Amino acid sequence: MTAIEFRLEGDLDAASFPDWICHRARLLDLSGWVTNEADGAVSIVVTGPEALIDAMEMACSxxxxxxxxxRIERRPHGVPAALNGFHKR
Structure with missing residues (x-):
C-alpha cells in the first residue's frame, strides 16, 4: 500500500472538480480525500497500489x-490509519 499527496494548480474553479476527483478515485478503488486549498489549489491524498495512483495522476492531469x-506536485505521504473510501474534506 502506497500513499501519495498531489497538489494540483491551474484553473481549478469548477465547483464539480472535487466530485469528479472522488468519482475517478472510487472507479480506481483508491482511498483518500480531496481538499480545496485557500490559494485555489486542490490537494489530494490517495492510497492504493502504485499503478492505480499513477492512473489517478494521469486522470487529474x-x-x-x-x-x-x-501543474501537479507529487510527494510521498504517510499511509493514514483506518482509511476507508474516498471523500471530500
Missing part, C-alpha cells in the same frame, strides 16, 4: 473540460 491543470 487531463481533468474534466471545465478545468485546466497546469
Amino acid at each position: 487531463l481533468g474534466p473540460r471545465e478545468v485546466l491543470v497546469d
Whole structure:
C-alpha cells in the first residue's frame, strides 16, 4: 500500500472538480480525500497500489473540460490509519 499527496494548480474553479476527483478515485478503488486549498489549489491524498495512483495522476492531469491543470506536485505521504473510501474534506 502506497500513499501519495498531489497538489494540483491551474484553473481549478469548477465547483464539480472535487466530485469528479472522488468519482475517478472510487472507479480506481483508491482511498483518500480531496481538499480545496485557500490559494485555489486542490490537494489530494490517495492510497492504493502504485499503478492505480499513477492512473489517478494521469486522470487529474487531463481533468474534466471545465478545468485546466497546469501543474501537479507529487510527494510521498504517510499511509493514514483506518482509511476507508474516498471523500471530500
